[in-house]
Amino acid sequence: xxxxxxxxxxxxxxxxxxxxxxxxxxxxxxxxxxxxxxxxxxxxxxxxxxxxxxxxxxxxxxxxxxxxxxxxxxxxxxxxxxxxxxxxxxxxxxxxxxxxxxxxxxxxxxxxxxxxxxxxxxxxxxxxxxxxxxxxxxxxxxxxxxxxxxxxxxxxxxxxxxxxxxxxxxxxxxxxxxxxxxxxxxxxxxxxxxxxxxxxxxxxxxxxxxxxxxxxxxxxxxxxxxxxxxxxxxxxxxxxxxxxxxxxxxxxxxxxxxxxxxxxxxxxxxxxxxxxxxxxxxxxxxxxxxxxxxxxxxxxxxxxxxxxxxxxxxxxxxxxxxxxxxxxxxxxxxxxxxxxxxxxxxxxxxxxxxxxxxxxxxxxxxxxxxxxxxxxxxxxxxxxxxxxxxxxxxxxxxxxxxxxxxxxxxxxxxxxxxxxxxxxxxxxxxxxxxxxxxxxxxxxxxxxxxx
Numbered sequence: 001x002x003x004x005x006x007x008x009x010x011x012x013x014x015x016x017x018x019x020x021x022x023x024x025x026x027x028x029x030x031x032x033x034x035x036x037x038x039x040x041x042x043x044x045x046x047x048x049x050x051x052x053x054x055x056x057x058x059x060x061x062x063x064x065x066x067x068x069x070x071x072x073x074x075x076x077x078x079x080x081x082x083x084x085x086x087x088x089x090x091x092x093x094x095x096x097x098x099x100x101x102x103x104x105x106x107x108x109x110x111x112x113x114x115x116x117x118x119x120x121x122x123x124x125x126x127x128x129x130x131x132x133x134x135x136x137x138x139x140x141x142x143x144x145x146x147x148x149x150x151x152x153x154x155x156x157x158x159x160x161x162x163x164x165x166x167x168x169x170x171x172x173x174x175x176x177x178x179x180x181x182x183x184x185x186x187x188x189x190x191x192x193x194x195x196x197x198x199x200x201x202x203x204x205x206x207x208x209x210x211x212x213x214x215x216x217x218x219x220x221x222x223x224x225x226x227x228x229x230x231x232x233x234x235x236x237x238x239x240x241x242x243x244x245x246x247x248x249x250x251x252x253x254x255x256x257x258x259x260x261x262x263x264x265x266x267x268x269x270x271x272x273x274x275x276x277x278x279x280x281x282x283x284x285x286x287x288x289x290x291x292x293x294x295x296x297x298x299x300x301x302x303x304x305x306x307x308x309x310x311x312x313x314x315x316x317x318x319x320x321x322x323x324x325x326x327x328x329x330x331x332x333x334x335x336x337x338x339x340x341x342x343x344x345x346x347x348x349x350x351x352x353x354x355x356x357x358x359x360x361x362x363x364x365x366x367x368x369x370x371x372x373x374x375x376x377x378x379x380x381x382x383x384x385x386x387x388x389x390x391x392x393x394x395x396x397x398x399x400x401x402x403x404x405x406x407x408x409x410x411x412x413x414x415x416x417x418x419x420x421x422x423x424x425x426x427x428x429x430x431x432x433x434x435x436x437x438x439x440x441x442x443x444x445x446x447x448x449x450x451x
Contacts, residue, residue: 029061057149060087100188110137119152151179193232198279328398396441
């Protein structure tokens with residue numbers, strides 16, 4: 001029996017409608033690329049059910065009841081579907097916890113200069129984990145990951161994303177393609193950090209280049225940084241040429257310990273390594289990753305480094321964040337009317353005897369500025385959810401009119417939520433990053449504001 005077969009578990013989905021008249025029920029989720037007709041539940045005695053074999057991991061899903069998407073009301077937990085509603089969550093084989101060692105392998109692409117692996121484990125940074133090409137021109141990378149499931153892709157030469165052609169499991173990537181899915185379960189070796197056991201866990205570290213691990217902190221000072229797994233090593237030393245510095249622990253999170261060391265600048269060009277020590281084991285971290293001997297050193301040149309020094313006005317400033325739509329309505333003539341093309345079909349009030357269906361959007365304006373009740377509960381929705389689609393009419397003239405008030409508070413810096421033209425009230429879904437949202441004001445309004 002293959003590892004994949006052994007690591008699958010039977011999961012039964014059940015749906016019991018509150019009333020009769022239901023014809024067809026399907027289940028759609030991460031496990032079937034959200035296909036609304038791939039897995040149909042079977043009815044017996046008024047209860048619909050279906051058992052599916054799933055690998056260990058956490059899956060979001062919904063029932064599709066006669067075309068209507070419904071989160072399982074009996075699920076153990078829920079997560080946002082980013083459309084104003086919830087997905088149900090099922091955890092399969094959730095008894096496996098902790099860190100595991102995971103291998104990523106890509107065959108082919110022998111002519112690629114570099115291949116990286118990226119995924120949710122590194123916030124999808126494209127060049128965090130450089131893979132190694134062996135004598136057979138097969139690319140390898142070993143990482144330490146949390147148990148569960150992790151979407152990932154390979155990145156060729158730093159800019160071309162591809163899915164793993166040998167991946168057994170996939171999930172939608174949100175851009176019309178698919179991510180490969182790595183199932184991290186009991187078949188992956190455990191990674192157990194332990195001090196003084198002569199073992200240094202190295203599998204989670206990327207191969208950053210050139211100025212990795214150091215930064216021009218301020219004129220005359222370089223800050224070097226490194227990290228290690230929590231409770232894994234005794235110390236890290238910084239080697240700069242023939243000089244050795246002991247790095248200082250600065251903070252820790254649930255997985256890593258972070259180290260830093262500030263060094264005065266005495267010349268323009270440096271070569272440096274990090275030395276990881278645990279018991280009798282010593283590993284050096286440089287441009288070739290972890291090595292038993294001092295391999296290829298990192299290099300840092302103060303003349304070519306892109307230095308960024310935090311301005312004094314930021315260091316000593318008092319920042320006030322503004323959500324423009326909810327701050328102040330300075331010009332009611334700018335209030336939205338929702339006639340833009342992207343509101344088509346989403347600006348119509350449902351009939352008096354009906355409420356909004358699951359996932360149905362209704363963009364509208366709240367005439368009473370002081371009425372915050374829609375932000376807590378949408379009376380037009382069939383589910384007890386806030387009204388995510390309402391606007392209050394805050395704008396740039398309103399902010400401009402409140403500058404004296406903000407100054408009285410001692411505010412010196414304003415941080416605005418997005419102000420670009422967008423459909424939503426938060427405007428993170430910008431339609432045009434080069435255009436001020438006309439519901440916030442005209443170009444001359446913004447010019448007057450920033451002056």
